[in-house]
Amino acid sequence: MSAFLRSLGVRHPLVQAPMSGSNTPALVAAVSAAGGLGSLGAGYLEPQALLDQAAEIRAATDQPFALNLFVLPDEVAIDEAQVEAIRRRLDALMASEGLAVRTGRPARWAPRFSDQLAALREVRPAVASFAFDVLGRAQVRELQASGIRVVGTGTSVAEARAWAERGADAVCVQGAEAGGHRGTFLHAAEDAMIGLFALVPLTVAALDIPVIAAGGIMNGRGMRAAELLGADASQLGTAFLACPESAAAAAWKRDLQQAQEHRIGTIYSFSGRAARGLRNRFVDAMQPFADELPPYPVLNALTAPLRRAAATAGRGDLLSEWCGQGASLVRPMPAAELVRVLMEEYAAAGCTVA
Amino acid sequence: MSAFLRSLGVRHPLVQAPMSGSNTPALVAAVSAAGGLGSLGAGYLEPQALLDQAAEIRAATDQPFALNLFVLPDEVAIDEAQVEAIRRRLDALMASEGLAVRTGRPARWAPRFSDQLAALREVRPAVASFAFDVLGRAQVRELQASGIRVVGTGTSVAEARAWAERGADAVCVQGAEAGGHRGTFLHAAEDAMIGLFALVPLTVAALDIPVIAAGGIMNGRGMRAAELLGADASQLGTAFLACPESAAAAAWKRDLQQAQEHRIGTIYSFSGRAARGLRNRFVDAMQPFADELPPYPVLNALTAPLRRAAATAGRGDLLSEWCGQGASLVRPMPAAELVRVLMEEYAAAGCTVA
Numbered sequence: 219m220s221a222f223l224r225s226l227g228v229r230h231p232l233v234q235a236p237m238s239g240s241n242t243p244a245l246v247a248a249v250s251a252a253g254g255l256g257s258l259g260a261g262y263l264e265p266q267a268l269l270d271q272a273a274e275i276r277a278a279t280d281q282p283f284a285l286n287l288f289v290l291p292d293e294v295a296i297d298e299a300q301v302e303a304i305r306r307r308l309d310a311l312m313a314s315e316g317l318a319v320r321t322g323r324p325a326r327w328a329p330r331f332s333d334q335l336a337a338l339r340e341v342r343p344a345v346a347s348f349a350f351d352v353l354g355r356a357q358v359r360e361l362q363a364s365g366i367r368v369v370g371t372g373t374s375v376a377e378a379r380a381w382a383e384r385g386a387d388a389v390c391v392q393g394a395e396a397g398g399h400r401g402t403f404l405h406a407a408e409d410a411m412i413g414l415f416a417l418v419p420l421t422v423a424a425l426d427i428p429v430i431a432a433g434g435i436m437n438g439r440g441m442r443a444a445e446l447l448g449a450d451a452s453q454l455g456t457a458f459l460a461c462p463e464s465a466a467a468a469a470w471k472r473d474l475q476q477a478q479e480h481r482i483g484t485i486y487s488f489s490g491r492a493a494r495g496l497r498n499r500f501v502d503a504m505q506p507f508a509d510e511l512p513p514y515p516v517l518n519a520l521t522a523p524l525r526r527a528a529a530t531a532g533r534g535d536l537l538s539e540w541c542g543q544g545a546s547l548v549r550p551m552p553a554a555e556l557v558r559v560l561m562e563e564y565a566a567a568g569c570t571v572a
Numbered sequence: 573m574s575a576f577l578r579s580l581g582v583r584h585p586l587v588q589a590p591m592s593g594s595n596t597p598a599l600v601a602a603v604s605a606a607g608g609l610g611s612l613g614a615g616y617l618e619p620q621a622l623l624d625q626a627a628e629i630r631a632a633t634d635q636p637f638a639l640n641l642f643v644l645p646d647e648v649a650i651d652e653a654q655v656e657a658i659r660r661r662l663d664a665l666m667a668s669e670g671l672a673v674r675t676g677r678p679a680r681w682a683p684r685f686s687d688q689l690a691a692l693r694e695v696r697p698a699v700a701s702f703a704f705d706v707l708g709r710a711q712v713r714e715l716q717a718s719g720i721r722v723v724g725t726g727t728s729v730a731e732a733r734a735w736a737e738r739g740a741d742a743v744c745v746q747g748a749e750a751g752g753h754r755g756t757f758l759h760a761a762e763d764a765m766i767g768l769f770a771l772v773p774l775t776v777a778a779l780d781i782p783v784i785a786a787g788g789i790m791n792g793r794g795m796r797a798a799e800l801l802g803a804d805a806s807q808l809g810t811a812f813l814a815c816p817e818s819a820a821a822a823a824w825k826r827d828l829q830q831a832q833e834h835r836i837g838t839i840y841s842f843s844g845r846a847a848r849g850l851r852n853r854f855v856d857a858m859q860p861f862a863d864e865l866p867p868y869p870v871l872n873a874l875t876a877p878l879r880r881a882a883a884t885a886g887r888g889d890l891l892s893e894w895c896g897q898g899a900s901l902v903r904p905m906p907a908a909e910l911v912r913v914l915m916e917e918y919a920a921a922g923c924t925v926a
Contacts, residue, residue, distance in 0.1 A: 433769060439800045542770065
């Protein structure tokens with residue numbers, strides 16, 4: 219039972235995490251149609267693609283969904299020498315691995331956030347969720363005035379509070395367990411690795427807005443556990459990664475299931491920003507160059523063609539295989555079926571405990 | 573409801589964590605008498621002190637309790653130059669802080685584990701629990717043959733499995749949230765920072781022995797949440813740190829309550845071994861010397877007189893203020909009262925969910 223999601227007409231206390239780069243309109247629509255809140259991770263999408271994908275979701279379901287963006291400055295500062303140096307490293311690595319691909323020099327390092335935000339306003343999703351930084355109070359109010367609920371992401375109580383102070387309708391707390399990019403913006407990433415068992419009750423005690431728990435939740439018992447800690451709803455990402463609707467590469471979907479949790483680390487070498495994923499061959503090979511990495515989004519743009527080539531070649535070991543610490547508990551099945559299973563487990567957990 | 577603890581005659585699914593250096597016979601006895609399993613952290617105790625403290629517990633209650641030891645080699649290898657260099661750093665730091673204390677050169681760096689184990693066998697506690705490494709299969713069997721249940725500590729599935737393979741009766745999984753020393757022995761400490769939301773279900777899925785969950789659990793709802801994830805019982809340490817029966821210094825007890833979770837880090841500079849606690853003035857001051865630290869137990873012995881002096885002087889900022897990530901949720905009250913409150917919350921959580 220989620221007061222926040224119920225108020226949107228969402229039946230289940232379940233958010234499918236926005237997994238920019240690996241979710242699809244089909245995944246979002248399937249989750250929303252099944253009674254959860256699907257989220258389109260649109261951080262990497264140019265405005266037109268964002269509009270197109272939102273239209274695809276709407277063509278498939280009339281249920282509410284969320285659009286997620288990364289809050290970033292519009293302008294990207296470049297250190298040319300650093301960029302060229304890392305390009306040489308990356309190109310050499312790909313060549314030594316036998317992959318016929320080179321880093322490109324993209325026309326644009328990332329979509330402009332202000333353009334993405336304008337497109338989001340045009341879409342008017344039920345929920346706009348954000349990571350990497352906070353919006354201004356006026357931006358939050360403007361979204362809300364057009365009927366959009368605003369959900370921020372925090373990895374500490376201080377970050378969750380920053381969103382509450384900006385007027386967010388709810389905050390998603392991202393535990394240390396969580397896969398993919400860390401949302402951290404007030405701390406060094408390594409200082410804000412707070413496990414959900416601490417982060418949820420601490421945030422609930424500190425704030426008055428609903429708290430959505432994310433990180434390591436893989437089944438309905440975990441959703442119930444998060445609720446017991448005070449969460450209004452649970453957000454699951456990795457659990458949906460192996461669904462047929464997910465855009466994760468086949469090798470990634472396979473590697474998830476074999477993942478050992480102590481090999482799921484915090485990785486900078488794909489994107490220049492802390493992200494949790496499998497420590498594979500690429501990560502190990504880039505380790506010596508940890509001090510030479512350009513920041514996000516520059517490195518992310520440089521490695522994008524390499525990651526696409528690795529995926530095509532079935533080389534999971536060279537791919538950014540993001541996942542949370544509970545990865546090996548993933549259950550590959552269609553998203554609608556997974557929502558049904560999760561909610562059965564959730565209901566049963568309530569009865570078991572009574 | 574804990575099948576494992578019930579089989580010992582322990583009423584509640586609650587273990588008070590062995591907090592070597594800050595728990596007391598009075599704390600252990602109070603928890604055991606109140607229906608939980610008190611644990612005496614005896615890692616720093618010479619055999620006679622271990623026997624004396626066990627006798628104190630037995631004089632206070634006839635209920636079962638646990639004795640906890642650190643599994644370490646008997647012999648400690650010393651790098652004299654490293655020891656003298658860090659002594660100079662530490663003495664200079666204390667002098668600059670106005671504390672009239674110097675590192676000593678202890679007659680022995682740590683109690684001999686084999687002597688401690690012999691004393692433990694003499695005590696015959698209901699439970700012997702261990703951290704930092706695994707026992708051999710024969711050692712486990714020998715303890716069990718004298719009626720002692722053996723509980724190992726693991727920070728990953730692989731470590732938990734190592735204990736199961738040695739024949740342990742149960743395993744305590746220490747989540748990344750947990751305060752004090754990390755039990756990690758198969759990995760680098762930073763690789764085995766697994767949040768409980770992932771670690772408990774992963775371990776339960778992998779092993780057949782009961783799993784006790786430790787790390788960030790601060791109240792009865794957290795205990796119920798751990799149970800939902802598959803734990804047989806919950807182990808709480810930080811929650812008991814501010815009890816009057818705890819030996820934690822007054823400044824430490826006070827600082828706990830103000831702790832911000834992103835300032836509770838992994839610290840090596842007090843003991844030479846990864847431990848979670850407050851990043852205070854001492855930790856910051858020692859940061860530049862991170863590469864010069866002798867390993868555990870050498871550094872731990874060297875800083876022991878400094879930490880005692882800091883405690884006496886009310887200088888929490890120079891003290892090893894171990895705590896889990898949920899520290900600020902601590903509730904200072906007598907241990908028996910805390911057990912009662914925890915179990916009320918635990919019972920109520922069951923009803924709420926139904």
